[in-house]
Amino acid sequence: SQQGEEDPQALSIQEGENATMNCSYKTSINNLQWYRQNSGRGLVHLILIRSNEREKHSGRLRVTLDTSKKSSSLLITASRAADTASYFCATDARGGSEKLVFGKGTKLTVNP
Amino acid sequence: DAGVIQSPRHEVTEMGQEVTLRCKPISGHNSLFWYRQTMMRGLELLIYFNNNVPIDDSGMPEDRFSAKMPNASFSTLKIQPSEPRDSAVYFCASSHGGYQETQYFGPGTRLLVL
Numbered sequence: 001s002q003q004g005e006e007d008p009q010a011l012s013i014q015e016g017e018n019a020t021m022n023c024s025y026k027t028s029i030n031n032l033q034w035y036r037q038n039s040g041r042g043l044v045h046l047i048l049i050r051s052n053e054r055e056k057h058s059g060r061l062r063v064t065l066d067t068s069k070k071s072s073s074l075l076i077t078a079s080r081a082a083d084t085a086s087y088f089c090a091t092d093a094r095g096g097s098e099k100l101v102f103g104k105g106t107k108l109t110v111n112p
Numbered sequence: 113d114a115g116v117i118q119s120p121r122h123e124v125t126e127m128g129q130e131v132t133l134r135c136k137p138i139s140g141h142n143s144l145f146w147y148r149q150t151m152m153r154g155l156e157l158l159i160y161f162n163n164n165v166p167i168d169d170s171g172m173p174e175d176r177f178s179a180k181m182p183n184a185s186f187s188t189l190k191i192q193p194s195e196p197r198d199s200a201v202y203f204c205a206s207s208h209g210g211y212q213e214t215q216y217f218g219p220g221t222r223l224l225v226l
Contacts, residue, residue, distance in 0.1 A: 031212055042116070042203055042217030043155075088155065092211045099168055100145075100211045102155040 004032070004072075004089040004103035012109040019076040021106040023089030024069075032065055032072050033090045033100070043088065046074075081112045114138075116218035118204050124224045130192040133221045136185055137206030145215060146179055146189050147203040155203075161187065162210060194225045 007022045023032070031050050035043040049056045049065045049072065056063045062075040076083055086105040093101075117136040125131055137144050146158040160168040161181045172179070176195070181187040191198055201222050205215040 033214070035217075042219050043205075043215075045214045045216070048214060099157055099160065100215065101157070104154045 004091050004101065006087070006089055006103045006106040008106060009104070010107045010109070012111065013079055015079060015081055015110055015112050017079055017110075019079050019083070019108055019110070021074045021087050021108070023072045023074070023103060025072075025089075025091045026070065027093045028067070029091045029093060031092055032063075034061075034063060034072075034074050035088045035090060035102070037086045037088065037105070039085070046087075076108075079108075079110045081110050084108060084110045116204055116206055116216055118202075118218035118221050120221060121219060122222045122224075124226065125194055126226050127195055128193045129225075130190065131194045131198075131223060131225075133189040133202050133204075133223070135187045135189070135204030135218060137187070137204070138216055139185065141206035141208055141216070142184070143207045143210050143213070144181060144187050145205040145207075146187070147205065147217075148200045149203060149220070150200045158189070158202075160211070191223075194223075196225045199223055199225050 004023045004025045013019055033048045034046040037043045047058050047063050049063050060077045065072045086107045088102050088105045090100045090102045119134045142163050144161040147155050149155045158171045159179045164181045179189045201220045203217050203220045205217045207213040207215045
């Protein structure tokens with residue numbers, strides 16, 4: 001399976017701190033995407049990074065991709081209580097069915 | 113844009129009953145996905161349509177599940193007969209161009225089968 005695995009499963013920090021979540025996967029990919037899910041809601045796309053990219057920024061988000069280690073990280077800087085949510089990485093296997101496979105997610109709690 | 117619309121938002125039914133979930137994708141999107149989310153298994157792709165045609169239904173659990181997309185603006189996921197283990201949140205998502213593009217998720221239907 002090329003399912004992404006997020007680490008840690010849960011993370012609790014104080015407002016203003018940075019939050020780092022990691023994702024590891026097993027097979028070569030075309031793209032890796034990060035999504036956020038607030039409690040009781042659908043997933044919201046955050047950022048897509050292609051296999052030939054190493055780093056991408058969007059506002060307070062920074063995503064890195066290391067294809068040699070088959071891993072990615074999502075950094076949220078200066079976290080806010082509103083960032084409390086579950087964060088999922090999703091990968092599509094190159095040369096395979098290419099369907100997007102989601103990990104189990106990291107549950108982030110930002111305490112005010 | 114209203115985003116992806118799903119109905120109902122909540123459904124409680126008894127084992128053996130038929131359940132129909134509905135989805136309206138974002139106008140102009142040509143790809144539609146049905147997912148199921150549970151605590152144990154996470155988010156699983158059930159079926160993927162492209163231009164109203166089912167492309168990948170390998171995630172459909174068994175014959176009790178069926179999905180249709182009669183036109184570009186409507187899709188249904190049907191479970192008949194339903195079982196308690198089908199209890200989950202079912203999400204519909206749409207995108208401009210298949211798996212590799214950003215998927216836009218609906219709010220989900222929370223299904224409880226008693």
